Amino acid sequence: MTINIALVTSGAVVFGCDSISSETDYFLRPLDYVVKDEGGNFVFDEDGRVTAKFSLDRLQNVVTNSFGGVTKMFSISHGGVEAAAVTSGLATIGGKTISALADEYCAQDPAAETLAQVAEDFLAFMRRKYGEVIPLEYQYVPEIEFLIGGYESASPFSGLYRIRVRENTCVPVYVKGNTGVGWSGQSDGVERLIFGIDGQLRSQIMLAVNETLDKFQRESNENFARILRELMAAADLNEIPEGVNTDLVAKPAFVLATGSFQLDIDYANLPLQDAVDFVSYLVNLQSGRAKFARGVATVGGRTHIGVVTRSNRLRMLSEPELVHRNVGFGNDQ
Template identity: 25%
Template sequence: MGVAVNDCLVFAADSASSLVTTDLASGSSQIANVFSHGEKVYNLYKRLPIVAMTCGMGNVGTASIATLAKDLRRRMMGNDPAWAIDRANYTLADVADKARRLFFDERYQALNPPPPAPHSFEFWIGGYSSDFDAGHEVWKISIENGNCPPPEKVVGDGNAGLFYGGQPGPINRLVIGFDHALADILISGGIDPNASQQMENFLRQRLESQLVWPTMPVRDAIDLADFLVETTKRYFRFLPGADIVGGDTDIAVVTKYEGFKWIRRKHFYPASLNPLETDHA
C-alpha cells in the first residue's frame, strides 16, 4: 500500500508470504503454505530517500525478494560502474531499470523450468531523484506469467494519490465502491462489454471516496496507509481460504528533507541482544 502526498511517500505492507508449489495433476501453481514473517518493505539505498515494496511472488527461484532487494542495494552502493549509483546525480528511473535487470533479466529468466502460471510479481520503488525539486516519484516493475514490460512510472512530479497491488479487492470496495471484478461479472451476466465499462465508470464517479488530500500531514498519511493495510488483513482473516494477507505491518516513509525513516518494523532478532545492530533492511 502506498500513499503519496505533498510532503511524503508512505509504503506499508503486511508480512504474509505464500509458499507456492506446482500441482502435479494440473501443472498449475498452488499455495502450499502461508508464512507470517515475510519482509516486503525495504530501505533500498542507505542514506538516500529511496524506499521499495513488493507484492506477489515472495521469491525468485530459491532467493527471497528481501534478499534480492539487499543484493540490489549492495550493488548500487558498490563500485561496479554497471550498477553503482552516483549519490549526487541519479534518477529513480535508473534505479528502476537496475531493479528490473536484477529481478527479471538476471534472476527470473535464469529459472529452468520457469514457474507455472498463474504467477505475478510487483516491485515498487519510490522516493526522490538527486534533483529533489522535481518532486517524488513511484516506479513499478511487474512480472506476470513470464512477461515483464519496462518499468512504469506510477506517480510523478510530486503528485498525490493511492497506489496498491497484490490483493486489491478490499481497498477497491472501500475506496472505489466496488470490486475490481465487477466488469467481468457484468459481462458474464450478459451485459455488453462497452455498456459494462460505461456502468463501471458511472459507478466510480458516484461512489469513489477521496481519502488522500495533497496537503495531508505526514503523520496522517502514515495513519491512512496503516488503516488500509489493516483493513485488508482483517478482511482476509474472515474470508474463506488461506490468510494470504496478514502478519505484522511494516511501514516506511520518505520525505524531501528527512529522507528515509522506518515507522514500524519487525525484526527476527531481539534488539536488546544486538546493541550494535541497526535497522538493516
C-alpha cells in the same frame, strides 16, 4: 499473496504491507476430465489407468501453506535517489529472499541519478537473478511485482513506479508532482473502499448485464421477425414493400462507470501522521478480510509501515527489536 500499499503525498512516500508469505501450487479436479464411455463409465487402458483431457486454463493456483514474519519492504536507495520498494508475488529466487537480493542491488556500482533509473535498473537486476533460476519465457513462471517510490536530488517531486519482472515492464504511477495511492497483491478490499467496487465484482456485473442484453436483443429480434411474418401474411404480401425500414436497434454498449463512487481524498496535502494512519488502515482492512474468510489466510500478520522523505531513507515505524526470551530452565539469571 500479499497486500502492498504506496501513498504519495507532497511531502513523503508512505509504504505499507502485511507480513504473510504463501506457498501455492497448481491443482485440478481430475475426475471432471477423465475420459468416459457413452454410459458415463471411466475408460481404462490395459494397465488399469485412465486418461484425463483438459485445457491448461482449468488449472487453479491454490494456496497450500502460509507463514508470517516475512520482510516485504526494503530500501533500494542509490546515490542521490532515496527509494524504497514493497514486493508481491514470488518470495525467493534461488534460495535467496527478495530483500536479500535488494541488498545485493544496493551494493552495486554505479549509483543511479533518477528514480526512473533506479526502477529500471532494479527491474533489469531482478530479471537477471530470476533468469538464472527459471526461464522467464516459461508460461507458468510466477510473477514478481514491486511498487518503487521515493525522491531524487534533481527533482522537487516524489514519484512511484510499478515494475513486473516476468512481464518486463516499468510503468510510472505517480510522477511530476502527481499524488495518490497505489497497491498490488490481493487488494479487493482496498479497491472496494477507494473505488466503491473491485475489479472482480465489476467484471461479474458487466458479464451479467451483457448476457441479459444479449438475451433481450435475441428474443426481441425473434419476436420482431415473427410479427413481421404475421403482418405480411395478413396483408397477403410476399415481400417487404420498398421504403420500409426494418433495421433493428443495435445492442447498447454497457460500460460500468469507474470513479463515480471513488473516495474524495486530498492525497497531496495529507499530514504525514494521517498518511501513515491511512496506509495502515488499508493494509489492516485487507488483512481483516483474509483473516475472517474461509480458507488459508493469504494476507495478514504484522502490518509494516515505512516512510521515505527527501532528507531520509526508508524509515520503518515501530518495528520491534529481535529478542531472546527462551533462556532455559536454569536459575543463574
